Amino acid sequence: xxxxxxxxxxxxxxxxxxxxxxxxxxxxxxxxxxxxxxxxxxxxxxxxxxxxxxxxxxxxxxxxxxxxxxxxxxxxxxxxxxxxxxxxxxxxxxxxxxxxxxxxxxxxxxxxxxxxxxxxxxxxxxxxxxxxxxxxxxxxxxxxxxxxxxxxxxxxxxxxxxxxxxxxxxxxxxxxxxxxxxxxxxxxxxxxxxxxxxxxxxxxxxxxxxxxxxxxxxxxxxxxxxxxxxxxxxxxxxxxxxxxxxxxxxxxxxxxxxxxxxxxxxxxxxxxxxxxxxxxxxxxxxxxxxxxxxxxxxxxxxxxxxxxxxxxxxxxxxxxxxxxxxxxx
Numbered sequence: 497x498x499x500x501x502x503x504x505x506x507x508x509x510x511x512x513x514x515x516x517x518x519x520x521x522x523x524x525x526x527x528x529x530x531x532x533x534x535x536x537x538x539x540x541x542x543x544x545x546x547x548x549x550x551x552x553x554x555x556x557x558x559x560x561x562x563x564x565x566x567x568x569x570x571x572x573x574x575x576x577x578x579x580x581x582x583x584x585x586x587x588x589x590x591x592x593x594x595x596x597x598x599x600x601x602x603x604x605x606x607x608x609x610x611x612x613x614x615x616x617x618x619x620x621x622x623x624x625x626x627x628x629x630x631x632x633x634x635x636x637x638x639x640x641x642x643x644x645x646x647x648x649x650x651x652x653x654x655x656x657x658x659x660x661x662x663x664x665x666x667x668x669x670x671x672x673x674x675x676x677x678x679x680x681x682x683x684x685x686x687x688x689x690x691x692x693x694x695x696x697x698x699x700x701x702x703x704x705x706x707x708x709x710x711x712x713x714x715x716x717x718x719x720x721x722x723x724x725x726x727x728x729x730x731x732x733x734x735x736x737x738x739x740x741x742x743x744x745x746x747x748x749x750x751x752x753x754x755x756x757x758x759x760x761x762x763x764x765x766x767x768x769x770x771x772x773x774x775x776x777x778x779x780x781x782x783x784x785x786x787x788x789x790x791x792x793x794x795x796x797x798x799x800x801x802x803x804x805x806x807x808x809x810x811x812x813x814x815x816x817x818x819x820x821x822x823x824x825x
Contacts, residue, residue, distance in 0.1 A: 501570060501802035503774075503783050503791040504555065504563075506548040511536035514703065514711075517594030519684045523625065524590060524796025536591050539798035540773060542584030542691050552791070560584055573770040573803040576824050585615075585824060586750060588773060588798050589687040590624075597679045598700040598711065599633060599654065602692070603721040604673035611717070612694050616673040618749050619689030620732070622820055623667040624777050627682030634669050634677045634730040635659045641724055649715055654699050659730055668732040670745050674723035686775050688822055690749050696721060738816065751825050757781075758816035762809045765801070770823040772801040774810075779817030784809040 508526060516535025521528040528534050540560070541548050548560040555563065561582050569577040576585065602608075602617035609615075621632075637659040640648070648654045658676065661669070663683060671677050676698065679685065696718035700711050734744040738756050741763075745752040755761060756778075765772060774783070780794035783801075785808045793799060794813075801808060810819065 504800040505552040507551045509538040510534050515595040517592045519592040540588040570804040571802045575769050587689050587691050593679045593683045595681045598697045599678040600695050600697050601676050601718050602673050615690045615692045617692040618673045619671045620745050621669045622686045623663050625684040626663045630682035631662045632680045633658045636726045639726045670732050753821040755819040757812050766806045771803050773822040774799045775820040777818050780813035781817040782811045
């Protein structure tokens with residue numbers, strides 16, 4: 497029986513949300529067990545109480561933390577193991593927004609460490625599907641300051657200074673810690689973020705939960721986390737080309753490449769001291785590795801390529817497939 501590492505799949509954690517829907521089942525093939533408000537599928541997680549469990553191969557049933565403890569740098573990369581130890585540094589999700597999410601912000605590393613003994617939360621969104629007229633919020637449409645912000649929150653007019661963006665499939669938004677943001681209704685997306693579950697909710701459209709209660713707002717915590725500056729462009733521009741790796745996002749926390757292919761495509765990771773995450777956002781295919789070994793995948797699946805697996809070949813299924821390739825620089 498082989499003991500070498502291989503492309504790993506994981507059991508998703510499905511999260512019921514007030515704003516969630518059914519597309520994680522109907523589009524991505526998740527088993528929703530009849531529920532109609534599943535908003536998130538945590539695909540790969542090192543968050544406490546949500547540690548991913550391997551779903552394939554001889555390591556099936558083991559947790560991600562157990563694997564890091566045993567395989568260390570062979571799994572995640574030597575420099576990453578030295579920096580993060582047994583804590584996996586990324587959280588990968590799919591999100592189905594049947595309704596608007598709350599407007600929120602996340603603290604950066606320094607503030608999150610001070611307040612929550614946590615990493616900050618820088619993230620990115622890749623829009624997989626968007627209904628007609630769907631849009632999202634990212635950043636401010638005008639420069640404001642802390643006092644003006646508090647006055648707008650108090651008067652209920654915060655939306656008047658938020659930058660709203662229409663979206664379509666394939667759009668990317670990079671959301672650094674400190675940027676006010678919200679996913680709008682009718683959007684299905686993949687989210688890549690630092691390992692953190694710290695969120696400050698700043699406005700929730702006056703909604704109430706199933707018990708008639710308003711959800712908690714975190715105005716006092718958010719005020720020191722927010723970047724109040726206006727930026728020229730909030731949308732991430734990238735080349736939309738087939739059969740070439742296209743770098744979309746580069747940050748200190750993760751890099752993301754778009755792999756959109758309709759023929760066999762080889763990837764060489766010899767110079768990369770990091771694990772690689774592959775997220776299938778369109779179509780299906782397979783990964784060939786080792787001596788002719790194969791792992792199949794389809795839309796809505798996420799695979800972890802261990803750091804010591806230096807070369808793979810991606811074979812698209814019928815038509816073409818699209819993957820987000822993510823690693824730590």
